[in-house]
Amino acid sequence: MYMRLLFTAVLSMGLHAMNPAISAANAASGGSPGSELADAVSRSNLVRHLRIFQDIADRNGGNRAAGTSGFDESAEYVRSQLTAAGYQVVSDPFEFMYFKELAPAQLKLTVKYPTSPLSSPFNRHSVARKGRGPGTAPDRDGRFDPGTNTTAGPGGSSVPRPGSDLGTHPGGNLGPHLGGRLGPRASGSLGTRPGGIFGAHPEGRLGPQEGGSLGTSLSPNGRPATGTDPEAGSAIKVTTLRFSGSGRVRGPVRDVGNGCRVRDYAALRAGEVAKVVRGICMLDLKVKKAVAAGAAGVVIVNDREGDMRGGLTGPQARVPVVGVRKQDGDLRGYAEIVASTMSERRVTRNLIVQTPQGRTDEVIMVGAHLDSVQEGPGINDNGSGSAAVLELALRMRQFQPDRAVRFVWWGAEELGLLGSKHYVESLSQQERENIGLYLNLDMIASPNSIYGIFDGDDSDRVGEGPGPRGSDEIERTFQAFYDSRGLPHTGVDFTGRSDYGPFIMAGIPAGGVFTGADAQKTAEQAAQFGGIPDKPLDPCYHLACDTIKNIHLVALDVNADAIAHAVAAYAFWDR
Template identity: 35%
Template structure:
């Protein structure tokens, strides 16, 4: 079905040209500001696709990935930086350290004695879960040694409560050189593995605790690269089986790279505009190791790169800042580092942040971040002004009679650190591994009951994994928002203009109706 959703890339020009002139007549106090709709019309999806194809070429030349800490990300960084410099921006490469992890080949777990048995692994490309899986940030090694049980609770308690391996005292009497068998429970995997390593264990197996919902293999993480011995997770059934004999010998093999590396965010400032009023747009540039990441998130990166390239010459009222984050796939590391290193004064100057992560999913829904929690899903609203950003995007799609839905600020993308800092935020999203609903099918077409992006975090997230209609619609929306806020005297959040200007400015004609009209 995915093939029926992928339109030919050539239709995007017509789509964008039709929608952009209709959307924005300009703020009431615009005065001599330029024709925003006319400027937005110069930005089209084919220009975005050109950058996406370049990112695909970069991945092809670098082992099929653009993940942070790899040559593919370095080449992506250099391409983006060169394009921005060419467009007249002041470009900064912001370096920061992070813990890199790669599982180079499939792990091995087997019982040598008694009753030899080979267990089914979970492959490095995040395929179907097996009997066990390599923990993220596991060390590398090939160990055959006696298995030693550490403070296990078998059968499991009715509720999660195991403290197996949580305290150094659990390893009193542990024989250095053995492989430690631990049970999931009340402390982190990192604490368990670090205690085992300190006690002299040459490898660690952490099996699920055993209560309902805690029986399958858990693909956990150790959080950082401080543990250097092999560590795997296992299902409860495997752990129970390994624990049954009074003594056994096990082979445990992992083949990983787990080390501290350095990567860079790309930050580009326009040479125009009030430096005390920064309008910031961002997208993460890194992919996962498993694939080239052209929808996730070559689409968002390419969209803001094309917009930046087209409007860099404009003498805007407010300063534009375009941000290309690294290591988002490892936990928003690039945006977290950036925000954490802003001074209080610089945070105050950042008037809003717009985030674009996956804007061309093949089975798309047009999702606008729910700045005011008007969807009443229980997720917190964004900082004051986030509701205004949401309404601007709603107005864009409503003008086109194009349906749209809300999506929560669930912390899964780079708006998170900005929201935590109290900066108004918003943006667009077309769906990841979530399942499209029948109501969304009615609004957007496609197939209900199927993931928005069935290639999410996989090697098939290539240039073929892009819906050009979604890309064109979102490109228009992003360009319009960038230009509106670049020239606006009334940015989202508390009104800081002089009283006279605030009184005379006409209120914006916002329409706030999630879902809109099918178009």
């Protein structure tokens, strides 16, 4: 505790004025460790790493998501580069609950069916029969038989049944581990099929119901086409929410408002479809109350413009849970929902290396999440941050820091910061105190970018409060770098939505840079940074178009230099 207090006291005293690296940055002159390290981090190498991440995604179903072969291959690439540079790579494995949508969800408003919702053979979902997993497959008549593809494994997890289309990864290992491979769990291998993608049920996408078409049509890119207004017989654009149950249900639509209170469900009858508006409380609470009240399915209506995305924190839903856009929220009459999903426990990992030189009671940590979402390759989010941390680690081998620098590539950030939470929670109190600060890189090359610096002192008075003591000085360190290059910059809020979150919660000073996600660029930002106002900072955020073509090369280069200067400011301070 004493060393942490001393270190943060030094930060708060104004390290930027005392540090030769930061002084050099302010003077825009060369010769300091910061400028030398920044010079060593080249744009061509950054782009090379990004192209390899893109190639990996292309070979593995278009993504690098945690729990898939795309992530495992990305981790193996990072590991091989670090090993070749002479680092001792530590693999930090952890279990998580994996979810995948096997086929696009479908939602259709219909005229009243001749059968009641309670007697309808279509109201069959993934946990209707005890002991069955969440996978679905069609019967001969086109209906869904819950649990056909999976059975319950140890601890409630689902594992493939004989003849299932859900194969395992050859050997089940997740890449080299310091001191040995990560072998299969006792119950068997938890990897993916060769090729890295779980196949859909044996008969492919959900086909039409006997006697007519069901649900949305598909656009050329495989996404549901925009539906018509929600009238009887119309198909509506719909998204499967994470950890939705699986199956086909239909019943009268019951509007329950925001669905946060028990009394909101007083009028809902068993077998009806609950229509719930997003907001006020967590989705988990809404779905839990709807299921407890007897809802056969749940439709979440977005409370803002755009598709309804997101989901639950775990596979507790026993019914289909889908989302619709705000403009499609006037649902009336009878609804028919089809969802095809699977959930199971898998293993992923963080990768960690540390410089062999430097004191270890004031470690400088730098991290970026390596995983993408399932919807795309994640080259900006967050191949950009991962590439910058990798290139910085490789070039750092040429230097002798006074404080040890620890580089980390997080797994499963897109699933709720799982890798960084696992890491911080596994540290002893002394190990936490030995971390001087944490610097985070997440989305540093958005095409319509800003130069955002996390607001460590809460001087902007927006959103959350300040970071732990010392975070204010980290912010000033980055400000000094951008000022030295004559570049504009702006504060961004510590929302807790990236891997700095667990460090802040543990009282560890944190900071970093960020070029923007799906927020719209304001007219003021366009005047300050250039770009297009009223358009997203990253129009391909969490989409299939987040490819190598989605990278702003200047922002990538500048922000990689910024992190190099910040690392040097603290790692070489004792010189």
